[in-house]
Amino acid sequence: xxxxxxxMKNIEKDYGGHKVLKGVDLSLKxxxxxxxxxxxxxxxxxxxxxxxxxxxxxxxGGYSGEILIDGKPxxxxxxxxxxxxxxxxxxxxxxxxxSFTITENIKLNREVTKHNPVSKVLGERxxxxxxxxxxxxxxxxxxxxxxxxxxxxxxxxLPVGHxxxxxxxREIDKTGLEILVFDxxxxxxxxxxxxxxxxTMKKLAAEGIAILFITHRLxxxxxVSDEVTILRDGELVACKKTSDTSVEEIAELMxxxxxxxxxxxxxxxxxxxxxxxxxxNLHVNMPGELVKGIxxxxxxxxxxxxxxxxxxGKIGIANxxxxxYPTTGEISYNGETxxxxxxxxMLKKDVAFVSEDRRGVGLILDExxxxxxxxxxxxxxxxxxxxxxxxxxQDGKAITSHAEKMIKDFDIRCTGPFQNAGRLSGGNQQKVCxxxxxxxxxxxxxxxxxxxxxxxxxxxxxLDVLVRLNKELGMTIVITSSELAExxxxxxxxxIVAEGKVAGILPPDASDAKYGLLMSGISDDPGKEEK
Amino acid sequence: MENxxxxxxxxQEKKDIKEILRQNIVVIIFTVLTVIGVILSDLPFHxxxxxxxxxxxxxxxxxxxxxxxxxxxxxxxxxxxxxxMAGQLGLIMVTYxxxxxxxxxxxxxxxxxxxxxxxxxxxxxxxxxxxGQEMIAGLIVGYFANGLYQFVFLFLVGTxxxxxxxTPMVKPDGIGLRNTISLGSxxxxxxxxxxxxxxxxxxxxxxxxxxxALIAFKIIRNRKRGFKTPVASLIPNMILVVVSLVILLVPxxxxxxxxxxxxxxxxxxxxxxxxxxxxxxxxxxQDFKAIGRxxxxxxxxxxxxxxxxxxxxxLSTVFASWGQIIFxxxxxxxxxxxxxxxxxxxxIAAILIGGASVTKANIWQALVGVILFHSVFIVSPTxxxxxxxxxxxxxxxxSFVVYGVIGVSLGLHAWKAATAKKKEETEE
Ligand SMILES: Nc1ncnc2c1ncn2[C@@H]1O[C@H](COP(=O)(O)OP(=O)(O)OP(=O)(O)O)[C@@H](O)[C@H]1O
Ligand SMILES: [Mg+2]
Numbered sequence: 012x013x014x015x016x017x018x019m020k021n022i023e024k025d026y027g028g029h030k031v032l033k034g035v036d037l038s039l040k041x042x043x044x045x046x047x048x049x050x051x052x053x054x055x056x057x058x059x060x061x062x063x064x065x066x067x068x069x070x071x072g073g074y075s076g077e078i079l080i081d082g083k084p085x086x087x088x089x090x091x092x093x094x095x096x097x098x099x100x101x102x103x104x105x106x107x108x109x110s111f112t113i114t115e116n117i118k119l120n121r122e123v124t125k126h127n128p129v130s131k132v133l134g135e136r137x138x139x140x141x142x143x144x145x146x147x148x149x150x151x152x153x154x155x156x157x158x159x160x161x162x163x164x165x166x167x168x169l170p171v172g173h174x175x176x177x178x179x180x181r182e183i184d185k186t187g188l189e190i191l192v193f194d195x196x197x198x199x200x201x202x203x204x205x206x207x208x209x210x211t212m213k214k215l216a217a218e219g220i221a222i223l224f225i226t227h228r229l230x231x232x233x234x235v236s237d238e239v240t241i242l243r244d245g246e247l248v249a250c251k252k253t254s255d256t257s258v259e260e261i262a263e264l265m266x267x268x269x270x271x272x273x274x275x276x277x278x279x280x281x282x283x284x285x286x287x288x289x290x291x292n293l294h295v296n297m298p299g300e301l302v303k304g305i306x307x308x309x310x311x312x313x314x315x316x317x318x319x320x321x322x323x324g325k326i327g328i329a330n331x332x333x334x335x336y337p338t339t340g341e342i343s344y345n346g347e348t349x350x351x352x353x354x355x356x357m358l359k360k361d362v363a364f365v366s367e368d369r370r371g372v373g374l375i376l377d378e379x380x381x382x383x384x385x386x387x388x389x390x391x392x393x394x395x396x397x398x399x400x401x402x403x404x405q406d407g408k409a410i411t412s413h414a415e416k417m418i419k420d421f422d423i424r425c426t427g428p429f430q431n432a433g434r435l436s437g438g439n440q441q442k443v444c445x446x447x448x449x450x451x452x453x454x455x456x457x458x459x460x461x462x463x464x465x466x467x468x469x470x471x472x473x474l475d476v477l478v479r480l481n482k483e484l485g486m487t488i489v490i491t492s493s494e495l496a497e498x499x500x501x502x503x504x505x506x507i508v509a510e511g512k513v514a515g516i517l518p519p520d521a522s523d524a525k526y527g528l529l530m531s532g533i534s535d536d537p538g539k540e541e542k
Numbered sequence: 543m544e545n546x547x548x549x550x551x552x553x554q555e556k557k558d559i560k561e562i563l564r565q566n567i568v569v570i571i572f573t574v575l576t577v578i579g580v581i582l583s584d585l586p587f588h589x590x591x592x593x594x595x596x597x598x599x600x601x602x603x604x605x606x607x608x609x610x611x612x613x614x615x616x617x618x619x620x621x622x623x624x625x626x627m628a629g630q631l632g633l634i635m636v637t638y639x640x641x642x643x644x645x646x647x648x649x650x651x652x653x654x655x656x657x658x659x660x661x662x663x664x665x666x667x668x669x670x671x672x673x674g675q676e677m678i679a680g681l682i683v684g685y686f687a688n689g690l691y692q693f694v695f696l697f698l699v700g701t702x703x704x705x706x707x708x709t710p711m712v713k714p715d716g717i718g719l720r721n722t723i724s725l726g727s728x729x730x731x732x733x734x735x736x737x738x739x740x741x742x743x744x745x746x747x748x749x750x751x752x753x754x755a756l757i758a759f760k761i762i763r764n765r766k767r768g769f770k771t772p773v774a775s776l777i778p779n780m781i782l783v784v785v786s787l788v789i790l791l792v793p794x795x796x797x798x799x800x801x802x803x804x805x806x807x808x809x810x811x812x813x814x815x816x817x818x819x820x821x822x823x824x825x826x827x828q829d830f831k832a833i834g835r836x837x838x839x840x841x842x843x844x845x846x847x848x849x850x851x852x853x854x855x856x857l858s859t860v861f862a863s864w865g866q867i868i869f870x871x872x873x874x875x876x877x878x879x880x881x882x883x884x885x886x887x888x889x890i891a892a893i894l895i896g897g898a899s900v901t902k903a904n905i906w907q908a909l910v911g912v913i914l915f916h917s918v919f920i921v922s923p924t925x926x927x928x929x930x931x932x933x934x935x936x937x938x939x940x941s942f943v944v945y946g947v948i949g950v951s952l953g954l955h956a957w958k959a960a961t962a963k964k965k966e967e968t969e970e
Contacts, residue, residue: 065842089844090841090842108832108835110835111831111832111835119839136825137821139823140824
């Protein structure tokens with residue numbers, strides 16, 4: 012094993028007595044793509060944070076075990092040292108400064124500088140920033156990823172997919188990189204964007220960089236990886252060559268039982284359907300996901316899927332309805348005209364929203380899971396509040412028992428409802444986001460990319476809950492997803508968005524060819540619904 | 543990819559008039575107050591301008607020393623008080639030795655700077671231990687340092703630190719310094735006007751020269767970059783030239799026309815402005831900005847956050863010590879136990895009035911702040927007298943302005959932070 016670039020031996024870590032890594036080994040060769048797999052909360056990010064010397068690890072008592080690079084033991088206690096050891100990392104939550112430009116973010120702390128008279132005397136840190144060269148470097152990195160965003164644009168307001176590419180561009184811009192960690196980079200990417208990234212990863216690996224890749228999409232694993240390491244509850248369960256295994260086996264190893272997804276039965280009442288929400292000529296100015304005039308009717312009690320390629324505007328629809336980005340047009344809801352650009356008013360009208368951009372944001376990280384779950388319901392609808400006429404009080408008991416139910420429904424891996432949301436793994440934080448929207452008991456739920464970053468076992472759980480709520484409570488659900496397969500398992504109708512407009516609406520069992528045509532924007536009879 | 547993303551104006555950046563008004567509300571209110579005060583007070587106009595010119599020279603350097611910590615996310619540095627103490631220490635020593643003029647100034651700076659570096663470094667270390675509470679920590683540092691300062695100059699001087707007998711600055715009993723120390727009553731006598739009177743030039747001539755130089759600079763720079771300078775962008779400078787010329791040439795303004803400005807002091811102020819601009823174009827400046835926006839992300843990128851914050855505080859403290867020297871050489875008398883204590887509050891109030899906030903500041907805000915704040919200062923006693931028949935009320939109004947504006951802007955800052963958080967929460 013002396014040709015190993017990186018070895019992690021018998022790594023253990025506990026967070027305040029809660030053991031999250033129990034003697035994990037990992038070894039990595041130059042030029043290989045190594046997938047790290049496991050359920051939400053299995054300990055993947057923790058292991059990578061240890062490798063990258065993150066502060067969370069060292070402020071909570073450090074870790075035990077040994078890390079060897081090129082056979083030599085190293086102690087990495089800060090991201091700076093990790094970078095010196097030529098390790099790069101794309102974190103699960105964004106590490107971008109919103110008010111900086113893309114270039115400034117890509118070059119953060121690696122700015123290109125030139126000498127000026129003062130710096131020659133007083134030292135490196137007074138060298139002038141060379142914006143021109145930096146922009147050129149950033150451009151090159153973005154071009155390598157085939158991403159067409161202006162490098163001088165501000166990061167704030169970019170769609171999440173693009174932010175992710177900015178992070179990746181930052182890593183590939185580093186020279187001398189030997190190990191590159193990707194912690195669920197594809198979770199916020201659409202399928203085509205993800206393909207693009209996988210291709211880049213292969214290129215990088217071919218250049219000799221060793222890649223550690225965390226993902227919940229097993230087809231990606233099969234496509235790019237050479238080896239897989241699987242964790243379950245902080246324990247190493249398997250380390251295999253990808254060619255010696257299969258999606259089914261990996262899934263089973265991860266979850267510890269068999270998993271399958273089943274098709275939803277067709278909803279019964281097809282006849283006279285009431286329009287719950289009607290969008291007319293909706294324009295949404297969401298950078299990268301422009302909506303350019305959508306007409307769409309959403310029927311009461313249906314599950315409407317919205318699909319389409321990246322950058323075509325499907326993500327923009329729900330964001331526009333909820334007033335997250337400047338919107339024009341007309342929304343009629345339940346027979347009345349609904350206000351535009353007014354998030355709070357929409358929430359009050361029983362419209363709930365789970366944003367596609369929910370990695371870390373939106374949760375109050377230093378509050379409990381319980382409070383996070385009921386937060387919107389509490390604020391907007393005064394649920395879980397006991398009214399004593401003179402004053403109002405939160406109903407602690409009801410909140411706790413509700414949170415416990417949600418934890419069970421979504422299999423949120425935690426120590427209990429009072430654990431802080433910030434202490435959850437990324438996937439489990441997302442489950443809390445979904446739980447919060449459902450706690451509002453909305454009449455209509457806009458949910459975007461519901462299963463991104465959630466492991467395959469929990470994915471089924473989430474989709475099942477959606478179908479159940481739809482059936483039992485008659486909740487209308489508008490689900491936006493880049494995974495067509497997912498849309499087809501639960502939707503009643505699927506609207507395909509191309510170039511900011513609805514290209515057509517198809518039933519879930521329409522042929523792949525029809526979907527393909529619509530997605531590429533070719534519709535022979537636009538707007539007309541296929542039966 | 544299909545649609546190329548252009549940097550777009552985001553919603554909040556599409557400023558309409560209402561938004562512009564709201565963002566500059568403080569500046570607008572104080573401009574109005576100043577105008578009202580000027581009209582009410584029956585001070586002669588040339589007196590006010592003369593007074594303002596001297597106050598600009600006296601205070602700007604101190605106010606400008608606040609900018610870097612604000613950009614580096616440390617906030618309003620109440621700790622500049624310790625820098626001021628370092629400056630006074632230098633002045634006291636130099637006055638004691640009887641050195642005057644430029645050599646005196648240089649020696650003062652030579653003494654004050656290392657002391658300010660050490661004090662700034664310690665303040666920075668303390669700020670790092672009290673992250674999020676820097677402003678309170680800064681106030682407390684000021685009080686603590688003041689205690690030490692008093693101990694040294696009230697008690698040790700004349701006991702542990704031997705002084706020549708009969709030194710005028712020492713109290714009659716030979717222990718401790720007097721409450722006020724004279725730095726001389728006119729130029730050449732002590733440190734008074736040691737900088738200001740090196741070169742005095744008619745202020746209007748100076749303004750004309752500066753405006754013309756700026757116009758030339760703009761044209762040359764734009765030509766280098768290969769485009770023509772739009773005439774509209776030069777209009778403010780031209781107006782300045784015309785107004786100055788009118789004042790100089792029209793006999794009615796004779797009293798205004800002969801106001802002089804301290805060139806060297808003003809050059810030092812311009813130098814600090816340039817420093818503040820240029821430093822932000824360096825690696826260090828970029829690090830200031832990064833840690834100002836997010837300490838976490840900056841540290842994950844490998845920036846040594848704590849060290850960078852300490853550098854910001856040291857720079858600010860050193861500049862404050864120089865600022866205090868400039869301030870006192872202009873005033874001419876040092877209030878031994880009081881001069882430094884007001885520096886923090888007054889400078890911070892000035893920069894806030896100029897439109898800066900806890901997280902944002904630039905040199906224009908600092909300079910506009912100095913002008914507005916001191917205009918209010920100049921006119922408020924007489925305005926108070928005209929309005930209420932009592933100059934004392936105008937004096938009250940001054941302190942009311944200082945503490946009021948600090949209180950309100952800190953309150954606004956807390957409120958903005960809270961609403962931003964709330965907005966984030968409900969939007970999800
Ligand atoms: N800062 C923290 N404090 C306490 N516990 C934590 C902290 N961060 C993570 N944990 C716990 O450590 C365990 C492993 O979390 P980790 O983030 O490594 O999971 P993961 O495998 O990356 O999951 P996901 O796929 O959801 O991202 C979880 O049980 C989580 O609750
Ligand atoms: Mg994770």
